[in-house]
Amino acid sequence: MLPECPSRIYFQVAGRICPDLLQIIIMNRAELVSAIRSKKSVLCVGLDTDPSKIPAHLRDQPGGVLEFNKAIIDATKDYTVSYKINTAFYEAQGIKGWEILRDTLAYIPQDIFTIADAKRGDIGNTADQYATTFFDVYPFDSVTVAPYMGEDSVKPFLKRDDRWAIVLGLTSNKGSQDFQMLDTGGEKLYEQVLKKVASWASPDNLMFVVGATQTEQLAHIRSIIPQHFLLIPGVGAQGGDLDEVCQIAMHGDGGILVNVSRAVIFAGSGEDFAEKARESAAAYQAQMAKYL
Amino acid sequence: MLPECPSRIYFQVAGRICPDLLQIIIMNRAELVSAIRSKKSVLCVGLDTDPSKIPAHLRDQPGGVLEFNKAIIDATKDYTVSYKINTAFYEAQGIKGWEILRDTLAYIPQDIFTIADAKRGDIGNTADQYATTFFDVYPFDSVTVAPYMGEDSVKPFLKRDDRWAIVLGLTSNKGSQDFQMLDTGGEKLYEQVLKKVASWASPDNLMFVVGATQTEQLAHIRSIIPQHFLLIPGVGAQGGDLDEVCQIAMHGDGGILVNVSRAVIFAGSGEDFAEKARESAAAYQAQMAKYL
Numbered sequence: 328m329l330p331e332c333p334s335r336i337y338f339q340v341a342g343r344i345c346p347d348l349l350q351i352i353i354m355n356r357a358e359l360v361s362a363i364r365s366k367k368s369v370l371c372v373g374l375d376t377d378p379s380k381i382p383a384h385l386r387d388q389p390g391g392v393l394e395f396n397k398a399i400i401d402a403t404k405d406y407t408v409s410y411k412i413n414t415a416f417y418e419a420q421g422i423k424g425w426e427i428l429r430d431t432l433a434y435i436p437q438d439i440f441t442i443a444d445a446k447r448g449d450i451g452n453t454a455d456q457y458a459t460t461f462f463d464v465y466p467f468d469s470v471t472v473a474p475y476m477g478e479d480s481v482k483p484f485l486k487r488d489d490r491w492a493i494v495l496g497l498t499s500n501k502g503s504q505d506f507q508m509l510d511t512g513g514e515k516l517y518e519q520v521l522k523k524v525a526s527w528a529s530p531d532n533l534m535f536v537v538g539a540t541q542t543e544q545l546a547h548i549r550s551i552i553p554q555h556f557l558l559i560p561g562v563g564a565q566g567g568d569l570d571e572v573c574q575i576a577m578h579g580d581g582g583i584l585v586n587v588s589r590a591v592i593f594a595g596s597g598e599d600f601a602e603k604a605r606e607s608a609a610a611y612q613a614q615m616a617k618y619l
Numbered sequence: 620m621l622p623e624c625p626s627r628i629y630f631q632v633a634g635r636i637c638p639d640l641l642q643i644i645i646m647n648r649a650e651l652v653s654a655i656r657s658k659k660s661v662l663c664v665g666l667d668t669d670p671s672k673i674p675a676h677l678r679d680q681p682g683g684v685l686e687f688n689k690a691i692i693d694a695t696k697d698y699t700v701s702y703k704i705n706t707a708f709y710e711a712q713g714i715k716g717w718e719i720l721r722d723t724l725a726y727i728p729q730d731i732f733t734i735a736d737a738k739r740g741d742i743g744n745t746a747d748q749y750a751t752t753f754f755d756v757y758p759f760d761s762v763t764v765a766p767y768m769g770e771d772s773v774k775p776f777l778k779r780d781d782r783w784a785i786v787l788g789l790t791s792n793k794g795s796q797d798f799q800m801l802d803t804g805g806e807k808l809y810e811q812v813l814k815k816v817a818s819w820a821s822p823d824n825l826m827f828v829v830g831a832t833q834t835e836q837l838a839h840i841r842s843i844i845p846q847h848f849l850l851i852p853g854v855g856a857q858g859g860d861l862d863e864v865c866q867i868a869m870h871g872d873g874g875i876l877v878n879v880s881r882a883v884i885f886a887g888s889g890e891d892f893a894e895k896a897r898e899s900a901a902a903y904q905a906q907m908a909k910y911l
Contacts, residue, residue: 375745415741415748421756422721425714448765449707449738450792453667456707464713473740475767475787477794495767500742502769505815509803516801516808523797 353489354440354468356531356580359556362408362438363581367616369573370608371409371442371558373588374399374431375416380593382600392420395600396431399592402605406612409584410435411442411558412467432465440584441467442493442558448473454483462490469493471536471558474520478527485528492533494524497548499538499561517544521551530554537576539567539585545575557583562611563590569611573618581619587611645781646732646760648823648872651848654700654730655873659908661865662900663701663734663850665880666691666723667708672885674892684712687892688723691884694897698904701876702727703734703850704759724757732876733759734785734850740765746775754782761785763828763850766812770819777820784825786816789840791830791853809836813843822846829868831859831877837867849875854903855882861903865910873911879903 354362363369378392385391400410412431417424435441443461447454447470461470469491472484484492497507497517507517514522521535530552537548539561548557557576561567562585569585576583591611595603646654655661670684677683692702704723709716727733735753739746739762753762761783764776776784789799789809799809806814813827822844829840831853840849849868853859854877861877868875883903887895 377748413741413745413748415739415745415752419748419751419756422714422717425717429714444741446739446741446765447707448740449705449736450790450794453705453707456669456711459711460707464711473738473765473767475765475798476790476792477797477799479792479794481794498742498768500768500771502742502771502773505769506767506808506812507769509808509811511801511803511808516798516803519801520798 353466354438355489356556358438359408359440360580362440363619366406366408366612367619368406368408368612369577369581369583369585369615369619370407370611371411371440371584371586372399372403372407372591372608373411373413373444373560373586374592375413375588376592377416378420380596382596382598384598393427393430396427397434398601399604400431400434400436402601403591403608404436404439406605406608407439409440409442409586411444411586411588413588414443414445429465432467441469442584443467443470446471446473446495448476448480450476451479451483454480458483458486458490462487469534471495474524478523481524482527485532488532490532492528493558494520494533494535496521496535496537496557497541497544498536499540499565499567503538503541518547518551521548525552525555530556534558534584536560538565539569539572540565542568542571542575545572549576549578553578555582556580558586559583560586560588563587569614573615577618585611585615645758646730647781648848650730651700651732652872654732655911658698658700658904659911660698660700660904661869661873661875661877661907661911662699662903663703663732663876663878664691664695664699664883664900665703665705665736665852665878666884667705667880668884669708670712672888674888674890676890685719685722688719689726690893691896692723692726692728694893695883695900696728696731698897698900699731701732701734701878703736703878703880705880706735706737721757724759733761734876735759735762738763738765738787740768740772742768743771743775746772750775750778750782754779761826763787766816770815773816774819777824780824782824784820785850786812786825786827788813788827788829788849789833789836790828791832791857791859795830795833810843813840817844817847822848826850826876828852830857831861831864832857834860834863834867837864841868841870845870847874848872850878851875852878852880855879861906865907869910877903877907
């Protein structure tokens with residue numbers, strides 16, 4: 328387990344990063360695997376907090392979104408090994424959204440893996456800026472990255488041994504068929520992406536996004552990248568089958584993080600929303616525990 | 620030309636969008652073409668304002684980045700038809716960076732086309748949030764979009780007749796060779812992207828990013844999408860040839876926006892930086908005028 332250290336809040340309140348202390352709140356692969364084994368869970372709760380969908384008693388209250396997120400974290404933290412913050416939902420709230428993102432990140436317990444789901448991708452000097460954003464300014468363990476622009480757009484996220492890039496492989500949405508499944512001389516585009524990107528870094532700081540709705544491709548993907556962790560969205564509102572995902576994609580280290588967003592955080596819509604979220608997260612964890 | 624209306628500052632200071640008035644500060648294709656003809660320019664100045672690279676007298680001053688941007692805009696606005704704000708450089712400054720982005724956007728004259736260079740791309744419900752971010756919260760004319768996740772990740776940016784999506788086609792960086800140039804059964808991936816994405820919207824609210832370093836592909840790209848505007852980065856620091864780009868890619872409506880970032884905004888590094896930026900922008904405009 329991680330050593331005792333100040334919570335993320337320390338860094339945020341101080342308004343800057345303390346590099347010596349920061350190191351110990353970042354999760355490496357061994358720490359992530361330890362959390363998975365100890366909690367018997369590969370659950371990642373996605374904090375896609377649409378302000379229009381939170382319970383009525385919080386909706387128009389100043390600070391309501393942050394209060395909602397904190398209550399969700401308190402209710403689900405025993406069942407989850409990761410939280411994924413979908414930056415879009417915070418960016419769309421303007422500047423106060425970034426304050427909520429910062430304060431939500433600060434509230435996440437130090438032994439839970441954090442993902443900035445930002446899907447950034449740009450030329451090298453710009454990707455460097457995004458790495459600073461999501462590794463230093465907001466000290467996430469990892470950030471999701473789009474591969475279309477190739478090596479120099481991805482490598483800035485792989486420069487640090489203690490931070491992770493999570494690169495889009497085969498996504499969960501209908502549009503994944505448009506380009507990712509194109510045949511590129513015997514291999515589909517997503518296969519080329521997995522192979523080439525995997526050659527740029529070790530499984531110690533690189534993961535891939537593979538949609539839970541793509542189960543017919545999962546075993547093949549596992550054979551291409553047997554060691555990497557997969558971040559698997561698409562269970563819950565998008566309809567992916569959790570049992571099938573666990574059976575096909577898990578490996579000895581757990582090897583997957585299964586993201587569920589709406590089906591956990593919006594499990595309830597009343598004043599008991601946190602209790603409903605806890606029940607939903609607990610049910611997913613129990614289903615996962617069978618395979619761990 | 621555009622009718623008289625309050626500057627963008629109005630909306631920002633008011634802290635919300637006024638839909639009736641907003642309409643008249645958004646540039647449609649006819650207005651963009653009119654600006655190109657009147658200024659004899661297709662110059663887009665990229666405000667990739669790295670705080671560590673601005674002149675020393677502004678570098679550590681509170682408000683120095685905004686002051687720098689305003690001086691650059693004042694100095695170059697007669698020669699440019701567009702400003703592109705690279706969001707990464709503002710995101711990396713934390714919350715105050717978004718304030719600078721907002722205030723920079725507000726300072727851009729209403730008859731100049733604005734681009735949020737954000738390269739977002741995610742599933743539909745998330746892409747909707749990004750569209751809100753860059754069309755409503757920060758009222759840009761356009762936003763750059765990554766195509767890897769396909770139709771439902773791009774379409775939310777194409778829903779409005781009066782706002783533009785600028786989708787990555789063939790980018791200017793070395794990494795463009797990794798996936799964009801893959802052969803997908805007789806056509807390269809980027810060709811499939813251009814054709815498929817072009818089928819989702821008209822040239823009235825869709826542009827493509829094509830790097831100036833890709834001149835050997837430019838004529839072919841023009842034949843695939845004869846009507847669309849191209850946003851062309853890569854002239855200047857990245858080494859693309861402006862004359863060649865103008866000769867090959869322009870069409871009767873101008874048809875291109877040529878982005879130059881560092882070679883304009885960092886043309887000087889002393890107290891005369893704005894004058895140096897003006898000279899650089901004026902030189903690019905003069906070179907473009909030969910073809911307009």
